[in-house]
Amino acid sequence: MSRYALVTGATSGIGLALAEALARRGRNLLLVARHREALEAIAAELAQRFSVEVLIRACDLSKPIQLTGLLMELEEGTYSIDLLVNNAGLGTSGAFVAQDWLQEQQLIEVNMLALARLCHSVGNVMAGQGNGQILNVASVAAFQPGAWMANYYASKAYVLHLSEALREELKEHGVGVSVLCPGPTRSAFFRKAALDDRRLASSKLMMSAEEVALATVRALDKNRAIIIPGWRNRLLAFSPKLAPRWLVRKISARINRRFLAHH
Numbered sequence: 001m002s003r004y005a006l007v008t009g010a011t012s013g014i015g016l017a018l019a020e021a022l023a024r025r026g027r028n029l030l031l032v033a034r035h036r037e038a039l040e041a042i043a044a045e046l047a048q049r050f051s052v053e054v055l056i057r058a059c060d061l062s063k064p065i066q067l068t069g070l071l072m073e074l075e076e077g078t079y080s081i082d083l084l085v086n087n088a089g090l091g092t093s094g095a096f097v098a099q100d101w102l103q104e105q106q107l108i109e110v111n112m113l114a115l116a117r118l119c120h121s122v123g124n125v126m127a128g129q130g131n132g133q134i135l136n137v138a139s140v141a142a143f144q145p146g147a148w149m150a151n152y153y154a155s156k157a158y159v160l161h162l163s164e165a166l167r168e169e170l171k172e173h174g175v176g177v178s179v180l181c182p183g184p185t186r187s188a189f190f191r192k193a194a195l196d197d198r199r200l201a202s203s204k205l206m207m208s209a210e211e212v213a214l215a216t217v218r219a220l221d222k223n224r225a226i227i228i229p230g231w232r233n234r235l236l237a238f239s240p241k242l243a244p245r246w247l248v249r250k251i252s253a254r255i256n257r258r259f260l261a262h263h
């Protein structure tokens, strides 16, 4: 049976770069995102460039029926998933209480609920087989609360903690769990989250999705627990430990406020 790396959110940004980096290493892929045409074009390109098999599933991970359909297909065992990459995610910005609730709900559904269900379902199959690897995409945002992007920061803290805990639980079943915590990365993320990334774009903090993906596949080879690409981002992730919590939340609130697009 052919083995596949399942990558969610593979039509753009970090997910696309990860899919390409994995294909370059000869991995067959199962790519998931909402936009079928984009998936088809990417699958055709990667299959041709790297001579790998690329399957696609158009699925809105925020829609329980579509997600259940995908999970049922995966559980049938028609093909084997040896790497699950939960990358799909979205951000929102502004005052939490002033947000459109449906957007906030979608964030919770994609960033947390779908990720947890995929870990639960695919993780169970992997544990039964006695091998496999899971990579969940959190963010450096996971290391502190973040006013003005409150729900996003909280969702990434969930991903970080869930992944670290699952790593301990699944270790004895031969399944590795890693969590990727990128810092600011060039992608459509900021525009979609109504954030102004112009100042960030010109700073040294901003990495390309390709740089993030390369650092990630290398770290995955070593089964690293927490993957933070770039030393500046490692510093960013570590710095909240050095200050009292009241100060950390004030600083992150101040920084986030400066990036609100309408500010």
Ligand SMILES: NC(=O)c1ccc[n+]([C@@H]2O[C@H](COP(=O)([O-])OP(=O)(O)OC[C@H]3O[C@@H](n4cnc5c(N)ncnc54)[C@H](OP(=O)(O)O)[C@@H]3O)[C@@H](O)[C@H]2O)c1
Pocket: 008, 009, 010, 011, 012, 013, 014, 015, 032, 033, 034, 035, 038, 059, 060, 061, 062, 087, 088, 089, 090, 091, 110, 137, 138, 139, 140, 181, 182, 183, 184, 185, 186, 187, 188, 189, 190, 192
């Ligand atoms: N960019 C950064 O600075 C940064 C930093 C830290 C962490 N991250 C995290 O990295 C991950 C990827 O972000 P990115 O920067 O690459 O963003 P992006 O360019 O906006 O890509 C997001 C991907 O998720 C997919 N997606 C969104 N909603 C979906 C849904 N309801 N169902 C299925 N797929 C969905 C999108 O595809 P479709 O639109 O085709 O569905 C797209 O492929 C996210 O989890 C993000 O939080 C990003």
